[in-house]
Amino acid sequence: MARAGRRNDWGFPRWGGYGAERQAQQVRMCDRHGCDQPGDCPAPKSPNSRERWYFCQAHAAEYNKGWDYFQGLDEEERTRREREEQATASGFAGGAFYGWGRPGDGTRTRDEMRALEILELEADADFEMVRKSWRRLAKEYHPDVKPDDKDAAMRFQAIQAAYDVLKVAEERRTGKMG
Template sequence: MIKKCDHAGCTKAGTCRAPKSRDLKEYWFFCQEHAAEYNKNWNFYANMTADEIEDDWERQTFGAPLRDKNAANADAADYVKFINDFISGRSEFDRRPAPSKTPGPVTAALKTLGLAPTAAWRDVGVKYRALAKKYHPDTARGIDNAAAEFAKITAAYETLKKYFGKK
């Protein structure tokens, strides 16, 4: 037997599932039209503060908000450092669109520096410094195309600097 749409007064078949709450344990069953309407209005994080969103993400990822974890693992300095490094890398990563949406020149610039499409800004900095040292006209010895390489990686670096919003 097919359930009726959960939307009050609607008599169509409830064939579309929509989560009732953030824990995704309970669902409404709507007809297509009401599911579309519900999904449009339903924002997973709509009524949460930034801290609550962060806690929620951490709870899903680590099993507890980091504030609690930090207290519980006060001794485990390495662990906390690892997590914090991960978080700071993640926040940078989160500001970027998915690699498939990365603009072409940015993808090319990452490639020029030999970086993965998902590289974060600090990866760019580290890689650029290493390459700049290698190819800088003042320090490059025995590399024929050093000046051209240096210009190339510097242009790539400038592109990425702009892309990551760095000054």
């Protein structure tokens, strides 16, 4: 007695084989006229409506580009709601860049740590030490001091960029601009 074919029931006669369904998957297409991409990004048809459009990612971005959350509110109501949103979303503010996963001592970003390496400083250096190291290295590698040295010119540009990164970070930390 010959077998008709190989069975895929894994020894469980009452079960069908895993992944044996041959039915087509239902895919919702993008609601944008003429688009043939899957519509997997829901967007409200109007404010406070349960009805949704389903767009592809490109058309969802286009749809949301002009979205104004505070549309139709006067200036006072707009500022009040914005303040409330910021107050209740304070947990997300710390995660602007993953505060728990920062390199070094936990207070600097990866870019700041690279900048400190370029300025030959440790991770716990304060901004005064940054400024002193920047001045020392800038004087050493300045193109006027070494006019025909391409490596010195590249090093000087890296020193300047590192100082700019750390200066912006310090301004952001202290709240002082300019």
